[in-house]
Amino acid sequence: RKEVExxxxxxxxPEGATVAFNCTYSNSASQSFFWYRQDCRKEPKLLMxxxxxxxxxxxxxxxxxxxxxxxxxxxxxxxxxxxxxxxCVTFNAGGTSYGKLTxxxxxxxTVHP
Amino acid sequence: xxxxxxxxxHEVTEMGQEVTLRCKPISGHDYLFWYRxxxxxxxxxxxxxxxxxxxDDSGMPEDRFSAKMPNASFSTLKxxxxxxxDSAVYFCASSLVVGGYTFGSGTRLTVV
Numbered sequence: 627r628k629e630v631e632x633x634x635x636x637x638x639x640p641e642g643a644t645v646a647f648n649c650t651y652s653n654s655a656s657q658s659f660f661w662y663r664q665d666c667r668k669e670p671k672l673l674m675x676x677x678x679x680x681x682x683x684x685x686x687x688x689x690x691x692x693x694x695x696x697x698x699x700x701x702x703x704x705x706x707x708x709x710x711x712x713x714c715v716t717f718n719a720g721g722t723s724y725g726k727l728t729x730x731x732x733x734x735x736t737v738h739p
Numbered sequence: 740x741x742x743x744x745x746x747x748x749h750e751v752t753e754m755g756q757e758v759t760l761r762c763k764p765i766s767g768h769d770y771l772f773w774y775r776x777x778x779x780x781x782x783x784x785x786x787x788x789x790x791x792x793x794x795d796d797s798g799m800p801e802d803r804f805s806a807k808m809p810n811a812s813f814s815t816l817k818x819x820x821x822x823x824x825d826s827a828v829y830f831c832a833s834s835l836v837v838g839g840y841t842f843g844s845g846t847r848l849t850v851v
Contacts, residue, residue, distance in 0.1 A: 662839075670842055726772075
């Protein structure tokens with residue numbers, strides 16, 4: 627079983643739609659959580675951190691449920707420019723692997739006109 | 740800030756040849772990571788360093804792979820001998836103790 631699991635998609639949605647991605651993680655030592663975005667043939671870039679209380683950044687909302695070891699990302703009013711792969715990421719704060727980020731396989735999103 | 744700098748951007752080599760990938764992290768970052776990305780396996784952590792010391796190399800596929808960080812501003816990932824299954828995009832990333840990574844643009848390696 628992968629340490630961070632995501633539905634690979636692809637998600638194909640029209641402009642203006644709301645889309646949600648889910649992610650589960652298995653390592654209970656994970657302390658911090660992030661969503662990264664990766665455009666085709668580019669490097670991953672940090673999209674936003676994820677906090678237990680939930681957090682918003684414009685059209686993007688991230689949620690964390692530590693009890694269920696579950697992370698989500700909601701994108702409202704989708705734009706064509708949101709088309710990318712979204713990577714769920716955990717930060718390991720325990721033991722000898724402190725400082726290590728573990729990436730999910732990514733969820734592919736395509737927003738069409 | 741120039742970000743994380745990787746070279747070369749593209750590398751095509753013949754099977755059996757030695758390949759060296761290079762990375763310059765962001766100045767002041769404590770951690771440096773080498774990742775490999777393929778369609779089949781996604782992003783895989785190969786090795787990472789803290790203050791130039793290797794911390795976890797459990798992701799290095801086999802003895803053909805080696806990585807060094809002789810100082811805080813430079814790291815190399817070497818594959819010797821290279822094989823076609825090593826074809827992938829190799830990313831270097833750096834970070835402070837806690838925080839998001841900054842990735843380099845990657846090296847696209849093709850072994851024929």
